[in-house]
Amino acid sequence: MKFVFGPVPSRRLGQSLGIDPVPLKTCNWNCVYCQLGRTIPLTNERREYIPREEIIAEVNQALASHTPGEIDWVTFVGSGETTLHASIGWLIRQVKSLTHLPVAVITNGSLLYLPEIRRELSPADAVLPSLDAGNARLYRKLNRPHPEVSFKRLVGGLAAFRKEYQGKLWVEVMLVRGLNDSGPALIEIAAALKEIQPDEVHILQPDRPPVETWVQPPDEEGLLRARAILGNIARVVHPASGSFDLSCAKSLVDAVVGIITRHPMREEELVETLEHFSPGEVNETLTELEMSGRAQIVERYGTRFWSASPARYPELKPKTKGV
Numbered sequence: 001m002k003f004v005f006g007p008v009p010s011r012r013l014g015q016s017l018g019i020d021p022v023p024l025k026t027c028n029w030n031c032v033y034c035q036l037g038r039t040i041p042l043t044n045e046r047r048e049y050i051p052r053e054e055i056i057a058e059v060n061q062a063l064a065s066h067t068p069g070e071i072d073w074v075t076f077v078g079s080g081e082t083t084l085h086a087s088i089g090w091l092i093r094q095v096k097s098l099t100h101l102p103v104a105v106i107t108n109g110s111l112l113y114l115p116e117i118r119r120e121l122s123p124a125d126a127v128l129p130s131l132d133a134g135n136a137r138l139y140r141k142l143n144r145p146h147p148e149v150s151f152k153r154l155v156g157g158l159a160a161f162r163k164e165y166q167g168k169l170w171v172e173v174m175l176v177r178g179l180n181d182s183g184p185a186l187i188e189i190a191a192a193l194k195e196i197q198p199d200e201v202h203i204l205q206p207d208r209p210p211v212e213t214w215v216q217p218p219d220e221e222g223l224l225r226a227r228a229i230l231g232n233i234a235r236v237v238h239p240a241s242g243s244f245d246l247s248c249a250k251s252l253v254d255a256v257v258g259i260i261t262r263h264p265m266r267e268e269e270l271v272e273t274l275e276h277f278s279p280g281e282v283n284e285t286l287t288e289l290e291m292s293g294r295a296q297i298v299e300r301y302g303t304r305f306w307s308a309s310p311a312r313y314p315e316l317k318p319k320t321k322g323v
């Protein structure tokens, strides 16, 4: 499968079957903490990056190959900004017609200022947009957006969506030490959240390899400060643990590449998953992965992460096949 992956354990969504509607890396932001490498170039063009029928055919197949209880949510998430796919609304409606499972959309929220995007996302059961900054200067520093998606549009779009949307609106705030975890920065974020009125605020910290090497998660004090300033509906969401499902692809290597393209894995997590699916073949699979030229190893916080080769981390040169 090329566009559907997992289920993978998710911090909020249990075992989540992922649908990735855009190729790596299609985004109108270039966040300093992005786990998918740099966005080169930034794009704000909405189009059918992947034929929508092909995506739905894979969703059908994935749903048919899992028994009830193996999937908790079907989630649009992936190699960039989900709402840049021109048929995101059609895709959500199709998935809703195929399953009774709840559907979530992870988005940076930057296009919600457009009425058509708000309409397209309305059938989803949960929408999880981002708000990492409470002013335009910090937004540009942290999220490094395309010039068309301004801070004013972001906050205005989220607030307008809240007024119309009947599902769960869970705003994500990714904390980066020294950037948005100070008292004044958090007070400004809280003011923007007051305007938006989400159902919940999820405080996240980078736990996958951030693109920029200098990005650090907040310390305990920063997390406590965020929890206190962002109010009662805010909670710290810790990294999920659980099993990654590798059964949805032709080969083990394909399945791993399918996951790490959207979700880089810590080496021990990958080894544990491989031991479960293919005991006795872990070393061979890791070697095959590296030799295939489809995966790369990124080191952050003293930890080795496996990521897809095309992801651009500044200190790593692109790999050539078989090296």
Ligand code: SF4
Residues within 6 Å of the ligand: 027, 028, 029, 030, 031, 033, 034, 035, 036, 039, 079, 080, 081, 108
């Ligand atoms: S974190 Fe999300 S919004 Fe930010 S650059 Fe990465 S894919 Fe785009």
